[in-house]
Amino acid sequence: MVLITLDGIDGSGKSSLLSALEKSLSDLSPVFTREPGATWVGEQVRRAIAERADPVTEALLFAADHAAHLEAVVRPALAAGRLVISDRYTDSRYAYQSATLEGIIPDPLGWLKAVHDGWTVPPDRTVLLVLPVAEALRRKSGKGVSEHFEEATLLERVQENYLRISAEEPMRFLVIDAGQPEEKVHALVSSAIREWHGSLRSRHR
Ligand code: TMP
Numbered sequence: 001m002v003l004i005t006l007d008g009i010d011g012s013g014k015s016s017l018l019s020a021l022e023k024s025l026s027d028l029s030p031v032f033t034r035e036p037g038a039t040w041v042g043e044q045v046r047r048a049i050a051e052r053a054d055p056v057t058e059a060l061l062f063a064a065d066h067a068a069h070l071e072a073v074v075r076p077a078l079a080a081g082r083l084v085i086s087d088r089y090t091d092s093r094y095a096y097q098s099a100t101l102e103g104i105i106p107d108p109l110g111w112l113k114a115v116h117d118g119w120t121v122p123p124d125r126t127v128l129l130v131l132p133v134a135e136a137l138r139r140k141s142g143k144g145v146s147e148h149f150e151e152a153t154l155l156e157r158v159q160e161n162y163l164r165i166s167a168e169e170p171m172r173f174l175v176i177d178a179g180q181p182e183e184k185v186h187a188l189v190s191s192a193i194r195e196w197h198g199s200l201r202s203r204h205r
Helices: 014-024 040-050 055-079 090-100 108-116 133-140 152-168 182-200
Strands: 002-008 031-034 083-087 125-130 173-177
Touching: 002 014, 002 055, 002 090, 002 182, 014 031, 014 083, 014 182, 031 055, 040 055, 055 083, 055 090, 055 108, 083 182, 090 108, 090 152, 125 152, 125 182, 133 152, 152 173, 173 182
Parallel strands: 002 083, 002 125, 031 083, 125 173
Antiparallel strands: none
16 A cells, blocks of 8 residues: 655665665565566566667566556555555656667657556655765676666766656655665665655555
């Protein structure tokens, strides 16, 4: 009944934050999930990334993965009254694909929003981890993640998009300086999620 999403550029520390949250929030029995990859469609998305599919194909595959994710995981969990925490969600598309579709589609963010309009489930709250791109790349180096998305200039644009999107919806976003010690980031996010869960769960969805 409460949907919380975690977002940020590659290397912003989402993975270690999520492992810590799995332990510290276990009493709330959250459903931890992710995009891409919660369903078989996610495998096709990873293939498109690996094969460097054209940006429109890639964007539509990410959106298809979102549709399958909603159907298979998010909607049933919310209907069952669960707290859902998703590692990446629509904002990843709005930030990454707004950058990759630049120059291909006249208004990438408007197009992406229209693609999701009417069927997506908007998140209740979103944690955005922000870290300088150089530091994010340094943290990620040697970890074997897709090079396609790690190019610094792209990530700079992606981060700018995240910051712009979060500034437009200050009530939904909690923007965290991910350059702080990991324990500090974890403590801030963990207590924010507890507070949101407490205040939002009684509300009728
Ligand atoms: P991951 O590293 O969190 O598994 O995500 C894989 C990559 O896919 C990462 O570079 C972010 C990117 N991505 C998009 O470009 N658009 C999206 O909608 C999503 C969910 C991820």
